Structure formats: structure tokens, C-alpha cells
Amino acid sequence: MLNIKACIFDLDGVIVDTAKYHFVAWRRLANELGIDFTEKENEKLKGVSRAESLNLILEWGGVKIENEKREQLTDRKNEWYLEHIQKMNEEEILPGVKLLLDVLKEKGIKIGLGSASKNAPMILKQVGLFDYFETIVDGGQVTNSKPHPEVFLKGASYLGVLPAQCIVFEDAEKGVDAALGGGMLAVGVGEEEVLGHAHYVIPDFKNLDYDVLLEILEEKMSPIKN
Numbered sequence: 001m002l003n004i005k006a007c008i009f010d011l012d013g014v015i016v017d018t019a020k021y022h023f024v025a026w027r028r029l030a031n032e033l034g035i036d037f038t039e040k041e042n043e044k045l046k047g048v049s050r051a052e053s054l055n056l057i058l059e060w061g062g063v064k065i066e067n068e069k070r071e072q073l074t075d076r077k078n079e080w081y082l083e084h085i086q087k088m089n090e091e092e093i094l095p096g097v098k099l100l101l102d103v104l105k106e107k108g109i110k111i112g113l114g115s116a117s118k119n120a121p122m123i124l125k126q127v128g129l130f131d132y133f134e135t136i137v138d139g140g141q142v143t144n145s146k147p148h149p150e151v152f153l154k155g156a157s158y159l160g161v162l163p164a165q166c167i168v169f170e171d172a173e174k175g176v177d178a179a180l181g182g183g184m185l186a187v188g189v190g191e192e193e194v195l196g197h198a199h200y201v202i203p204d205f206k207n208l209d210y211d212v213l214l215e216i217l218e219e220k221m222s223p224i225k226n
């Protein structure tokens with residue numbers, strides 16, 4: 001019998017679609033360095049930390065930059081990214097998210113955030129969702145990036161619940177790996193092809209019924225019946 005006490009949400013790609021702003025800002029920086037990359041390659045940057053994203057882009061372009069200069073570059077990218085973020089408002093909350101948060105609140109299920117983004121608290125404030133979250137674990141509080149489970153394990157611990165009592169909602173392959181590695185129930189938000197290793201995959205939060213989701217997860221976790 002499942003005993004879910006908390007839901008931990010990833011941010012980018014789950015609550016808001018900030019991936020498009022990351023893409024524009026990273027591409028601007030990459031172009032200045034003589035590198036270009038496609039939206040498809042950008043998929044590989046989802047859920048990946050800022051520093052690691054730069055490493056990947058430099059690798060794609062075969063460009064070498066000394067470690068000491070890398071922070072200057074990620075700072076510039078972040079300034080451009082923030083120009084977009086500062087214009088965000090509640091209209092950019094992905095469909096169905098707010099409704100689910102309200103249902104969870106009503107049911108007394110704890111709500112946490114586990115994001116690789118150092119900008120996570122600011123983005124939540126910008127779209128008016130900050131107060132829903134009892135705990136926010138962001139990129140500034142972890143030393144290990146997803147697929148390491150640290151971000152979600154910290155979230156569960158701050159919420160005072162066990163990992164097995166948490167559902168994690170994630171849009172990135174590595175994020176699902178992190179949730180599974182932490183011993184949590186993983187719900188992928190996006191495509192089955194990418195997130196099929198999660199306990200269950202939903203395309204988005206539109207029309208999501210939390211009680212039905214629990215029944216499905218319960219079924220998936222129950223021992224095989226003869």
C-alpha cells in the first residue's frame with residue numbers, strides 16, 4: 001500500500017517551459033564562440049547544471065576554454081537568460097500545474113521543488129507559485145547534479161518524509177534516473193520514448209486526476225499476482 005506524503009517537482013519543463021529561454025541564451029553564447037547547435041541537441045542540456053551545459057556545448061564545437069574563464073561565460077549566459085525570466089508571469093505556468101498544486105494542498109500532501117536551476121526561487125516568485133512550496137532545493141544547494149539523487153533526497157529530508165513516500169515529477173531522462181536512484185516514485189512528464197524508465201509517464205498535467213494517478217502507481221508497485 002502506497003503512503004504518499006509529498007510530491008517533489010522539477011522546475012524547468014514541469015512547472016514552466018524555461019528550456020526555450022535557456023536555448024536562446026546558450027545559443028547566443030555559443031555563436032559568439034563560433035559554435036552552433038540545434039534545438040534537438042538542446043534536449044541534452046535539460047536538467048543539466050549550468051557549468052556542465054557549457055562543457056557540453058564546448059565539446060560539441062570542439063572549442064577549448066580554460067577553466068578560469070568558464071565562469072565568466074556562464075555568468076554572461078545567465079544575464080541573457082535573466083532578461084527573459086524577468087518578463088515571465090503566471091501565464092507561463094504549464095497547463096494543469098496550478099490545479100494539481102491546489103489539490104495537493106487540500107489533501108495535505110507536502111510540496112517540494114528539486115531543480116538544477118540556481119534561478120529556481122526567483123522563477124517561482126516571478127510566476128506567483130513560490131508560496132506553494134514548503135521546501136525548495138535548487139542548483140545552489142547541491143554538489144552532485146542529476147542523475148545523482150542528492151537534490152531529491154535533500155528535498156525529502158527537508159520535508160521530513162521518507163524517499164518511498166514521495167512522488168517526483170520530472171521531464172528529463174537524468175531527472176527520472178535521479179528520482180529512481182533515490183528510491184522515489186518517478187512520474188515522467190513528456191514522452192514515453194525518453195522517460196519510459198519512470199514508474200509512469202504523463203504527457204502533461206492537463207486533466208490529471210491525482211487519485212487516479214495514485215491508483216495507477218499503486219497497481220504498478222503491487223507484487224505480481226498469479
Ligand code: B16
Nearest residue numbers: 011012045046047050115116117118
Ligand atoms: P540555471 P531543472 C535545469 O532546470 C534546466 O533544465 C537546465 O537546462 C539548466 O541548465 C539547469 O536547470 C541550471 O539552470 O542556469 O538557471 O542555474 O529542469 O532541473 O528545473
Ligand code: MG
Nearest residue numbers: 010012013171
Ligand atoms: Mg526539467
